[in-house]
Amino acid sequence: MLGLLLRCRASLGRLYCQRGIHDAPPPPKALCYVSACTDPYANLAFEDWILRNSDPCSYVLYLWRNRPSIVIGRNQQNPWKECNLALMAERDVVLARRSSGGGAVYHDLGNTNYTVVMPREAFTRNMCAEMVARALQASDIPAYVNARHDVAVDGLKISGSAFKLTKLRAFHHGTMLIDADLTRLHGCLKSQAHDCIDAKGVASVPSPVVNLRDYSLSLDHSSFCDAVLRQFANTFAPPGEVTVVDTAGDLRTIDERRRIQTWDWLYGQTPEFTHRLHRSFSWATVFASVTARHGRITDVSIDTAESALQPPPGSRLLFADAAARLKGVRYHPSDINECLLPVIDSDSPRASELCDWLTSNLSFNTVSSA
Amino acid sequence: MLALRAPVQRAVRTTATRAQQIERSLWRLSSRPLCSSAPLAVVPKSRGVVCQTRLELRGFHATTTTSKIVAYKLADIGEGITECEIIQWFVKPGDKVSQFDKICEVASDKATVEITSRYDGIVKKLHYNDNDIALVGKPIVDIELDEQPSDAETVQPPAATTQATASPQAPEAIAAQPPRDFTSDRTNDVIYATPAVRRIAREHSIDLRFVEGTGKSGRILKEDVHRFVEHGESPLTLHPPTKVPAASSIEGDIASDEPRSPFIQANTGATASSASLASAAAMVAGEDHMASLSPIQRAMFKSMTESLSIPHFRFKDEIELDALMRARQHINSHLLALGDAPVTKLSFMPFFIKAASLALAKYPILNARVVADGTSPPSLLYRAAHNIGVAMDTPGGLLVPNIKHAQTKSLIDIAADLQHLVQKGKAGAISGADLKGGTFTLSNVGMIGGTYLSPVLVSSEVCIGAFGKVQRLPRFETTIVDGVAVERVVPKHILVASWSADHRVVDGATMARFATLYKQLLENPELMLANMR
Numbered sequence: 001m002l003g004l005l006l007r008c009r010a011s012l013g014r015l016y017c018q019r020g021i022h023d024a025p026p027p028p029k030a031l032c033y034v035s036a037c038t039d040p041y042a043n044l045a046f047e048d049w050i051l052r053n054s055d056p057c058s059y060v061l062y063l064w065r066n067r068p069s070i071v072i073g074r075n076q077q078n079p080w081k082e083c084n085l086a087l088m089a090e091r092d093v094v095l096a097r098r099s100s101g102g103g104a105v106y107h108d109l110g111n112t113n114y115t116v117v118m119p120r121e122a123f124t125r126n127m128c129a130e131m132v133a134r135a136l137q138a139s140d141i142p143a144y145v146n147a148r149h150d151v152a153v154d155g156l157k158i159s160g161s162a163f164k165l166t167k168l169r170a171f172h173h174g175t176m177l178i179d180a181d182l183t184r185l186h187g188c189l190k191s192q193a194h195d196c197i198d199a200k201g202v203a204s205v206p207s208p209v210v211n212l213r214d215y216s217l218s219l220d221h222s223s224f225c226d227a228v229l230r231q232f233a234n235t236f237a238p239p240g241e242v243t244v245v246d247t248a249g250d251l252r253t254i255d256e257r258r259r260i261q262t263w264d265w266l267y268g269q270t271p272e273f274t275h276r277l278h279r280s281f282s283w284a285t286v287f288a289s290v291t292a293r294h295g296r297i298t299d300v301s302i303d304t305a306e307s308a309l310q311p312p313p314g315s316r317l318l319f320a321d322a323a324a325r326l327k328g329v330r331y332h333p334s335d336i337n338e339c340l341l342p343v344i345d346s347d348s349p350r351a352s353e354l355c356d357w358l359t360s361n362l363s364f365n366t367v368s369s370a
Numbered sequence: 371m372l373a374l375r376a377p378v379q380r381a382v383r384t385t386a387t388r389a390q391q392i393e394r395s396l397w398r399l400s401s402r403p404l405c406s407s408a409p410l411a412v413v414p415k416s417r418g419v420v421c422q423t424r425l426e427l428r429g430f431h432a433t434t435t436t437s438k439i440v441a442y443k444l445a446d447i448g449e450g451i452t453e454c455e456i457i458q459w460f461v462k463p464g465d466k467v468s469q470f471d472k473i474c475e476v477a478s479d480k481a482t483v484e485i486t487s488r489y490d491g492i493v494k495k496l497h498y499n500d501n502d503i504a505l506v507g508k509p510i511v512d513i514e515l516d517e518q519p520s521d522a523e524t525v526q527p528p529a530a531t532t533q534a535t536a537s538p539q540a541p542e543a544i545a546a547q548p549p550r551d552f553t554s555d556r557t558n559d560v561i562y563a564t565p566a567v568r569r570i571a572r573e574h575s576i577d578l579r580f581v582e583g584t585g586k587s588g589r590i591l592k593e594d595v596h597r598f599v600e601h602g603e604s605p606l607t608l609h610p611p612t613k614v615p616a617a618s619s620i621e622g623d624i625a626s627d628e629p630r631s632p633f634i635q636a637n638t639g640a641t642a643s644s645a646s647l648a649s650a651a652a653m654v655a656g657e658d659h660m661a662s663l664s665p666i667q668r669a670m671f672k673s674m675t676e677s678l679s680i681p682h683f684r685f686k687d688e689i690e691l692d693a694l695m696r697a698r699q700h701i702n703s704h705l706l707a708l709g710d711a712p713v714t715k716l717s718f719m720p721f722f723i724k725a726a727s728l729a730l731a732k733y734p735i736l737n738a739r740v741v742a743d744g745t746s747p748p749s750l751l752y753r754a755a756h757n758i759g760v761a762m763d764t765p766g767g768l769l770v771p772n773i774k775h776a777q778t779k780s781l782i783d784i785a786a787d788l789q790h791l792v793q794k795g796k797a798g799a800i801s802g803a804d805l806k807g808g809t810f811t812l813s814n815v816g817m818i819g820g821t822y823l824s825p826v827l828v829s830s831e832v833c834i835g836a837f838g839k840v841q842r843l844p845r846f847e848t849t850i851v852d853g854v855a856v857e858r859v860v861p862k863h864i865l866v867a868s869w870s871a872d873h874r875v876v877d878g879a880t881m882a883r884f885a886t887l888y889k890q891l892l893e894n895p896e897l898m899l900a901n902m903r
Binding site for chain 1: 447455457458470475477478479480481482483484486500501
């Protein structure tokens with residue numbers, strides 16, 4: 001493996017792999033995969049497969065599209081804060097989490113994704129963005145790369161990028177808004193709990209976006225893919241083969257597909273956050289602060305306002321009981337409901353009021369059946 | 371266990387209580403290897419008495435298996451990223467990890483990076499928790515290596531580790547092992563040695579303070595004592611009086627006049643003595659003495675070997691410094707009057723450096739670098755920054771830190787930078803960043819002595835200049851007196867500038883023109899002013 005690593009060292013100004021001291025180094029190996037499937041989990045799993053299994057010296061272009069879904073970044077993303085999960089369920093928008101960093105993005109059939117997998121040594125942030133910008137320029141669209149390494153037109157973002165680096169390989173993947181349903185997008189990325197949740201990790205940086213459809217009537221998924229493929233061939237090397245892959249049926253990626261659909265990956269990878277809520281009951285105004293880490297509740301504090309008069313007797317006990325029960329529970333409506341059930345069933349009307357409120361408001365924008 | 375008892379109780383041989391006797395016999399019966407990782411007793415300095423224990427009775431070998439713990443640093447992940455968040459740990463303390471296993475995943479704003487292990491070993495400690503911000507270049511995890519470091523490495527005296535944090539040309543050779551820190555052991559006067567070793571030392575009348583320990587955490591092993599006995603002294607301990615640091619408290623005790631026995635010489639602490647001085651003392655003691663190269667010497671060895679494969683073109687010229695001296699005096703009196711200037715006095719070096727930068731602007735090939743990696747035809751990399759290296763003789767040896775971007779700096783800026791570097795050099799605090807990136811070198815070895823020099827190129831550069839000492843010499847000068855040209859002998863301050871250039875890419879004419887322009891600039895400071903950017 002070390003030998004391969006040495007051979008992959010990029011020489012000055014060139015992206016080729018050194019294969020020995022010959023007259024002219026051969027062009028790097030290049031491949032292209034096009035996904036025929038629109039399942040985001042299958043596509044993401046295949047992307048991961050390419051990252052880990054392609055030839056360490058090769059350059060791979062992967063073009064894919066997803067059905068309507070929201071894809072959040074690896075770790076710094078809090079799905080409850082970033083997305084309106086209830087609305088998403090209503091509109092049949094799937095939640096996925098990718099393995100690269102960055103913010104939440106909306107995918108649908110009007111958005112094409114490109115991934116370029118390359119040797120780690122050859123990686124720079126701008127290289128692929130510029131390649132895509134050139135592809136668009138060749139289609140008469142005045143695209144350029146902005147300061148955040150995104151492709152933009154007229155000051156508006158049309159593509160977002162993210163990166164992942166492993167020991168030998170690195171990939172740059174990005175979106176391309178060709179004809180996406182932007183109104184649907186806005187709703188889903190606006191969470192009602194946005195202000196109530198203090199999250200560690202990085203929040204998305206919202207940028208005004210625009211569809212390429214506004215700049216070109218003829219551009220669509222296949223012509224964009226052709227243009228990118230041509231630029232890829234110019235920048236690196238003509239791909240030896242272009243393979244159309246049915247990612248959903250690919251046996252090699254079954255485990256990865258399953259892994260990225262689990263609750264642990266989608267929600268459990270969230271860094272620590274605190275959800276603060278309050279409600280005025282007839283008997284007191286209650287403030288609750290729930291801290292969760294990796295999707296599990298770690299700390300709960302339920303109390304009335306500090307300088308308020310003593311709440312009715314039994315309330316303190318009730319608060320402490322509910323708080324103790326919630327600790328360690330998954331931040332998920334059905335789990336929360338289940339753990340508070342004994343309290344609800346008890347005779348105290350206050351207890352049931354409190355627990356009803358907690359169950360419906362904590363993780364409230366997640367659909368119970370998810 | 372015994373090792374955890376208070377030192378005072380252990381140091382003096384007393385009648386063992388019944389409990390102690392039982393414990394000792396139990397210990398004797400146990401099959402545990404001796405001197406593994408148990409902390410050893412701390413013996414106060416004043417006591418030379420060593421406790422006789424069962425160790426000596428059983429005649430056990432006092433060496434320990436040394437397993438090194440390496441603090442694995444977060445490598446530069448590129449893109450100018452200096453810090454990133456730890457997303458997920460894939461290992462925990464106690465896990466076995468092999469080379470290329472995933473250790474953790476970190477993320478910056480848009481990129482996630484998998485960090486893999488460079489070593490085989492066992493994870494000892496994680497420096498960060500989940501979602502903490504990790505800094506590039508700082509350790510993220512401690513790994514205990516499986517294999518023992520080779521003897522050759524451990525025996526080497528770390529002559530310069532306490533001072534130079536990076537050697538100039540070849541940091542890789544030394545960076546593989548973190549510099550062994552003997553200083554902390556010495557300054558606290560805590561000597562780690564087993565009772566067996568102490569007995570041997572006592573028998574040979576050796577004070578263990580002067581013996582270099584090669585075991586774990588600087589422990590003194592039996593072999594160290596034997597070596598000390600055979601070779602007379604270890605290179606670390608000898609210290610010429612002229613280079614003793616002021617901080618040492620036993621400086622006054624140095625009895626260096628008596629070469630008879632090295633054992634009575636005071637150890638003044640951790641400052642390095644070069645191997646040559648150690649061997650000089652050995653000569654005095656009448657014995658041959660092997661000393662391995664200090665890290666700085668090793669770096670010099672490697673770089674000079676490389677450099678002398680380059681064909682040098684040499685050019686020497688005399689420069690009259692009188693006008694410059696007047697200009698310098700003028701500037702210095704002005705700076706003194708100012709009071710709040712960054713430097714109070716300019717030496718000649720800032721002028722030499724700035725003149726070089728101005729001349730390089732006209733002859734940029736001399737600021738270039740030959741790139742010949744064997745696979746592509748050799749080419750020249752022209753560099754925009756004039757990072758002028760200044761050869762410095764520090765207590766640790768020759769170092770060449772550079773002044774960055776001299777082309778954008780004024781004389782006063784350069785002088786301030788130079789002063790800063792000299793101070794750092796004296797304190798042994800010159801950093802790797804100071805040493806890297808040099809594009810052109812000047813050496814003012816004339817401060818020590820010498821007139822005509824033949825400096826050796828730095829292999830990553832194509833030109834180097836060296837100045838001898840300034841001499842007051844007679845020269846002929848023609849002046850007009852009463853309308854008649856008269857030739858007179860006048861005293862002039864002459865400096866010889868010796869230049870060497872890479873003759874593979876620089877021809878003699880270019881070097882000569884550069885040197886002539888340089889001479890003009892220094893002889894006529896007004897021209898420097900005219901060309902100043």
